[in-house]
Amino acid sequence: MEKQEILRNIPRVDDVINAARHDDGLKNVSYATLAECVRNVLDSIRKDVLSGKITAEVTVGYAADMAVRAAREAGRHNLRAVINATGVVLHTNLGRAVLPPSVAENIKQVAMQYNTLEYSLDEGGRGSRHDHVESLICKLTGAEAAMAVNNNAAAVMLMLAAVGKDREIIVSRGELVEIGGSFRVPEIMSMSGARLKEVGTTNKTNPGDYKNAVNENTAALLKVHTSNFKLVGFCDDVKIEEMVAIGKAAGLPVLYDVGSGLMVDGALLGIQNEPSAKDALAAGADVVCFSGDKLLGGPQAGILAGKKKYIDMMKKHQFARVVRIDKLTLAALEATLRIYLDGDRAMKEIPTLANLAADKTDLRVRAKKLLAALPSMPDKFTAAVKASESQVGGGSAPGEMLPSFVVQITPVAISAAEAEKRLRECETPVIARIHQDKLLLDPRTIFDSQYKEVAKAVGKVFG
Numbered sequence: 001m002e003k004q005e006i007l008r009n010i011p012r013v014d015d016v017i018n019a020a021r022h023d024d025g026l027k028n029v030s031y032a033t034l035a036e037c038v039r040n041v042l043d044s045i046r047k048d049v050l051s052g053k054i055t056a057e058v059t060v061g062y063a064a065d066m067a068v069r070a071a072r073e074a075g076r077h078n079l080r081a082v083i084n085a086t087g088v089v090l091h092t093n094l095g096r097a098v099l100p101p102s103v104a105e106n107i108k109q110v111a112m113q114y115n116t117l118e119y120s121l122d123e124g125g126r127g128s129r130h131d132h133v134e135s136l137i138c139k140l141t142g143a144e145a146a147m148a149v150n151n152n153a154a155a156v157m158l159m160l161a162a163v164g165k166d167r168e169i170i171v172s173r174g175e176l177v178e179i180g181g182s183f184r185v186p187e188i189m190s191m192s193g194a195r196l197k198e199v200g201t202t203n204k205t206n207p208g209d210y211k212n213a214v215n216e217n218t219a220a221l222l223k224v225h226t227s228n229f230k231l232v233g234f235c236d237d238v239k240i241e242e243m244v245a246i247g248k249a250a251g252l253p254v255l256y257d258v259g260s261g262l263m264v265d266g267a268l269l270g271i272q273n274e275p276s277a278k279d280a281l282a283a284g285a286d287v288v289c290f291s292g293d294k295l296l297g298g299p300q301a302g303i304l305a306g307k308k309k310y311i312d313m314m315k316k317h318q319f320a321r322v323v324r325i326d327k328l329t330l331a332a333l334e335a336t337l338r339i340y341l342d343g344d345r346a347m348k349e350i351p352t353l354a355n356l357a358a359d360k361t362d363l364r365v366r367a368k369k370l371l372a373a374l375p376s377m378p379d380k381f382t383a384a385v386k387a388s389e390s391q392v393g394g395g396s397a398p399g400e401m402l403p404s405f406v407v408q409i410t411p412v413a414i415s416a417a418e419a420e421k422r423l424r425e426c427e428t429p430v431i432a433r434i435h436q437d438k439l440l441l442d443p444r445t446i447f448d449s450q451y452k453e454v455a456k457a458v459g460k461v462f463g
Ligand SMILES: *Cc1c(COP(=O)(O)O)cnc(C)c1O
Pocket: 151, 152, 153, 154, 156, 179, 183, 224, 225, 226, 227, 228, 257, 258, 259, 260, 290, 291, 292, 293, 301, 302, 394, 395
């Protein structure tokens, strides 16, 4: 067919819009967006005709399909749900902790209505946003006072600024950690206005190192949990109990960044060596801080708990306004903490805890169920249940692997890397793991309700 004739017969904008507009996938796409997509599609078709890429008549249906695809893409949220098949429970890139339904419901209630964010129903006037979680945190950790801020990095900064500005804070060289590429203890300290007094060496710090560093400018001793790495071999740190004794003798507060917010017995989660805020406070730490969205399993937040004298200094500090927690996070945090009032409920309802606690027997059953849900396409891929290991992630429990069972997929005609990429491009993206040129789907982080969707994605990828 002649180019001119094909061009003359290119469908009209209105006809393509009419053919496309009733597509189910376009419910959240405005008419204007669809119209723009149609115009763009017709433009590119016109170019393809001129360049000779298209040599036959273009139908309305063809143009409408292209426009629908483009409009769906345009209407899709950037921040959206994915299926985490990696087995990494606290995957920082995938949003760390997944919230329980009751917590999500509480966010919704607070979000859609006026609320008591800074209002006291007793007084009929101004209240404090700290009140909503303070007594819960105190109850769960044994602290005298508490507050929550935007994240743990902010909590550390506020703590150091309030207690140590223009003075020295002593910290072990073995604990000058970097977490997640953007949180570096030395840098946070210098931003806080406190001066870092490093003691000990990378692998060994002893009580004498702290004692010798104390002088009239010292404001506090700081301990930082080395969340995301492990020192092994010839190494020593000073336990919090010993630091508390040194602090007491010198009349100095001891601050402790415990990192993960573990609130249940770590053994229940298959985790060793994670400090808890409660234990740290019981050991005499004056202030502890930790994340809301690591082993606590709640929203992104930073929690500070400890002696009222110091927490009050932090509440009054100017930084507190800069790093303050927003109402939706607070709604989520309060609901999460309330679940912890009943420990058994926490293990069942909080996905982070349930996923970590899942044992091998349980995971084998789930892997078999997932395998059974997958389409059978022996000429495209083979699949089997295999023993494997999953990670805690989120800079918690470094080097500790959780025994697991996975569904291992061996593609026939494409590489595992290609299959992994295609899974990511599905309507509901599935994020999988590759190991030795096989694709692994780890049921530890795939919710039961997602098996169908995973099966659909696998069918599409190999179809
Ligand atoms: C994760 C972590 C932080 C940073 O916490 P965010 O909530 O991610 O800001 C700080 N300190 C320690 C020890 C951590 O493990």
